Every structure is written in C-alpha cells, then in structure tokens.
Amino acid sequence: MPFIGNTPAQVPLTSADIADGIITSAKIVDGTIVNADINASAAIASTKLSGITSPAAFRNIVINGDMQVAQRSTSVASISSGNTYNALDRFRVDINSLGTWTMSQSTDVPSGYGFSNSLKMDCTTADASPAAGDVLLIQTRFEGQNLQYLKKGTANAQSLTLSFWVKSTKTGTFICNLIDDTNARLNAQSYTVSVSNTWEFKTVTFPADTTGTLANTNGSGLSLSFWLGAGTDFTSGTLQTTWASTVNTNRAVGQVNCADSTSNDWLITGVQLEAGTSATDFEFLPIDVSKKRCKRYFQKTTTGIYRFQGSWIGLHWSGTAHIGSWSTDTELRTDSTVAYAGSFQVLGGGSTAAGYTPSGGNQHAYGWIQVTMSGTQRASDQTLTCYSENASTFISFDAEL
Numbered sequence: 166m167p168f169i170g171n172t173p174a175q176v177p178l179t180s181a182d183i184a185d186g187i188i189t190s191a192k193i194v195d196g197t198i199v200n201a202d203i204n205a206s207a208a209i210a211s212t213k214l215s216g217i218t219s220p221a222a223f224r225n226i227v228i229n230g231d232m233q234v235a236q237r238s239t240s241v242a243s244i245s246s247g248n249t250y251n252a253l254d255r256f257r258v259d260i261n262s263l264g265t266w267t268m269s270q271s272t273d274v275p276s277g278y279g280f281s282n283s284l285k286m287d288c289t290t291a292d293a294s295p296a297a298g299d300v301l302l303i304q305t306r307f308e309g310q311n312l313q314y315l316k317k318g319t320a321n322a323q324s325l326t327l328s329f330w331v332k333s334t335k336t337g338t339f340i341c342n343l344i345d346d347t348n349a350r351l352n353a354q355s356y357t358v359s360v361s362n363t364w365e366f367k368t369v370t371f372p373a374d375t376t377g378t379l380a381n382t383n384g385s386g387l388s389l390s391f392w393l394g395a396g397t398d399f400t401s402g403t404l405q406t407t408w409a410s411t412v413n414t415n416r417a418v419g420q421v422n423c424a425d426s427t428s429n430d431w432l433i434t435g436v437q438l439e440a441g442t443s444a445t446d447f448e449f450l451p452i453d454v455s456k457k458r459c460k461r462y463f464q465k466t467t468t469g470i471y472r473f474q475g476s477w478i479g480l481h482w483s484g485t486a487h488i489g490s491w492s493t494d495t496e497l498r499t500d501s502t503v504a505y506a507g508s509f510q511v512l513g514g515g516s517t518a519a520g521y522t523p524s525g526g527n528q529h530a531y532g533w534i535q536v537t538m539s540g541t542q543r544a545s546d547q548t549l550t551c552y553s554e555n556a557s558t559f560i561s562f563d564a565e566l
Contacts, residue, residue, distance in 0.1 A: 490534065501562035502564075
C-alpha cells in the first residue's frame with residue numbers, strides 16, 4: 166500500500182519470516198547464488214549434508230592402477246609372444262606376433278593429478294600388416310570372491326565404470342574388454358585418443374549384466390583388457406557392446422594398430438574400475454598397502470650380493486637336499502610357482518657353505534612355502550638359514566591369476 170509521509174526504514178528479513186518451503190529451487194535462477202554469497206565460516210552445517218556421503222574405501226577393483234609397484238622389473242625388452250606378467254605388477258601382456266615391444270615403468274605422467282608412474286609400451290619392431298590371429302593387449306584380472314558385491318547375474322547387478330589416463334602416439338579408436346571368466350561372457354566398449362602424444366582422461370561404462378553369476382572363489386572372475394592391436398580374428402565382426410557369450414571376432418572391432426611404426430608408444434595410468442555409472446577421483450592408496458595387495462599374487466626377494474635371506478629355515482634332509490620353509494610377506498592367493506636366479510650360501514652349525522640352489526616349492530599354507538636347498542651335505546641336527554651369493558640372486562613365488 167502507498168505511504169503518506171516518510172517511507173518506513175527497511176527491516177531485513179530473518180529466517181523466522183520465511184515459511185518452510187516457500188522458496189523452492191525453481192524460484193532460484195541458476196548462478197544467482199555464488200560462492201561470495203555464502204559465509205566462509207560454517208555457513209553450511211554438516212547436518213545439512215546428510216544425503217552426501219564420501220566414496221567407499223577400496224572402491225577401485227584394480228590393484229596397482231597408479232603403476233607404482235614393479236617387483237619383477239622396471240623394464241623388459243623384446244616382448245613379442247606369450248601371455249605373461251613382465252614388469253608392472255597385476256598387468257600382463259598378451260601378444261601374438263604383433264611387433265616387438267618394451268614394457269616399462271615410466272615417470273611420464275599427467276601433470277598435476279598426483280601420479281608418479283605410468284605403464285609404457287614402446288614399439289621396437291613394427292608390424293604394419295597383422296595376420297588374422299595377431300593380438301596385442303594389456304590385461305588385469307580380479308578374483309571372483311572380491312566381486313560378489315557387484316551382484317552380477319541377478320536383477321540387482323551393477324554397472325561398472327572404468328576411468329584412466331592414456332597417452333598414445335596413435336590416435337583413433339581403441340577398445341576395452343570386460344570378460345566374465347566364470348561364464349565366458351563379453352562386453353566391449355570403445356574410447357577415442359584425439360591428440361597424439363598427449364595425456365587424455367577417459368571414462369568407459371560397462372552396463373550391468375543380469376546373466377551369469379561370478380564364482381565365489383580365488384580364481385579369475387573378471388578380466389579387463391586394453392587392446393593395442395589385433396588381426397581379423399578379433400576385428401571382423403560387430404563390436405559386442407552388450408553382454409553376451411564371448412565371440413572373438415566381436416572383441417576389438419575398430420581398434421587401431423599401435424604396432425605399425427617403431428615411433429609408437431602407448432602409456433596408461435590412474436586405472437580405476439568401480440561400481441556405478443560415473444567415475445570418482447582416483448583412489449590413491451599408501452604404497453605399503455599397494456605392495457601388500459600385489460604380493461598376494463607375486464613376491465620376489467631382494468637381489469644383491471650377501472643380502473640376508475633369513476626367511477628360509479631348514480634342516481638337512483638326505484644327501485645334498487636340505488628342506489625347509491620360506492616365509493612370505495603375506496599369504497599368497499594359491500599354491501605358487503617358484504623361480505630363482507643365482508645361488509645361496511647356507512649358514513648353520515657355525516659355518517657357511519656356498520653354491521646352494523633352491524627347487525620345489527609349490528606348497529602353500531598360511532604364509533609359508535616348502536623350499537628345498539641342494540648343496541654340500543650338512544649335519545642333520547643343524548638349523549640352517551641362507552643369504553645370497555651373487556648380485557643377481559633372488560627367489561620368487563608366483564600365484565598370479
């Protein structure tokens with residue numbers, strides 16, 4: 166109503182003057198409330214954020230996605246065949262006659278995102294014309310018993326989102342596969358490298374699969390693959406973007422050939438696979454946690470001359486055989502395969518003897534593995550331990566998926 170005389174002084178509204186629900190989101194124009202309008206000191210109380218939760222710990226299914234752990238080696242050259250773990254933990258190379266490559270742990274990383282290392286594939290011998298059965302991919306596998314919360318094979322199955330940083334000399338279409346190893350089912354998705362030799366962030370979502378439950382065992386439940394090249398045995402069909410039984414010709418349709426030049430490199434880091442349809446920030450874990458998780462699948466003793474290898478405690482068995490147990494840093498996934506290089510000196514009974522070599526060792530129980538050391542016969546009542554005799558001496562235990 167109009168006023169006669171002086172206009173009354175302005176009285177600011179308080180929260181008590183505004184009925185609940187009178188101001189709705191529809192009445193607030195986008196951008197009209199900015200950071201400067203919010204009091205910097207406790208303007209939004211934690212009680213007002215009850216619907217917002219922090220991401221769950223260990224949400225990343227991928228182990229060593231930041232490429233910090235490389236127990237086997239930081240660089241392996243002349244990779245041209247096989248399906249083996251070469252350098253970085255939990256990432257294996259599957260290659261069949263598609264060029265020759267060096268796999269290494271690189272310090273080339275996207276700047277400003279907290280990463281220290283990446284996995285690098287460097288083409289050293291080119292193959293511009295792949296044969297039908299040629300293949301080149303990087304793969305990591307996950308135990309079925311760690312994936313039950315995904316509820317795969319049920320009406321409540323969850324989608325999975327993959328995120329990662331990639332840098333490639335080759336541009337164009339690249340393919341990722343998610344394979345259900347329990348039921349031989351495949352889902353294939355693509356991503357595009359737009360700029361040569363430039364770090365790019367990518368996300369890929371694999372839809373939920375209501376068919377095929379994953380075995381609740383320590384065997385491989387899912388496998389995640391990054392293709393770098395393939396022959397027509399893997400590219401001549403239609404890319405299998407919906408879940409179905411695995412058909413090889415549908416696995417890598419459209420994939421560029423990274424092996425067509427020795428100038429080609431492909432690098433990846435920050436690999437994260439998580440439940441849901443959107444990516445969250447990469448989950449960085451302390452290095453001791455990452456190493457222990459990797460050591461469930463592979464462990465290698467420290468190389469170097471006269472390094473104490475006191476984890477082996479044994480006794481004379483018969484002849485030149487001395488049998489004992491080797492303690493592991495953590496319990497391995499399953500019975501392990503033992504490999505070694507160099508030889509050991511065995512200490513016991515107040516003296517040492519050189520030239521002992523390990524053998525056997527595929528027994529596994531609660532962090533101990535039976536290992537035989539063969540060398541100079543020692544007295545049966547002597548407790549023996551060992552240390553390395555050569556600079557390259559090591560013993561390793563492999564329980565990979």
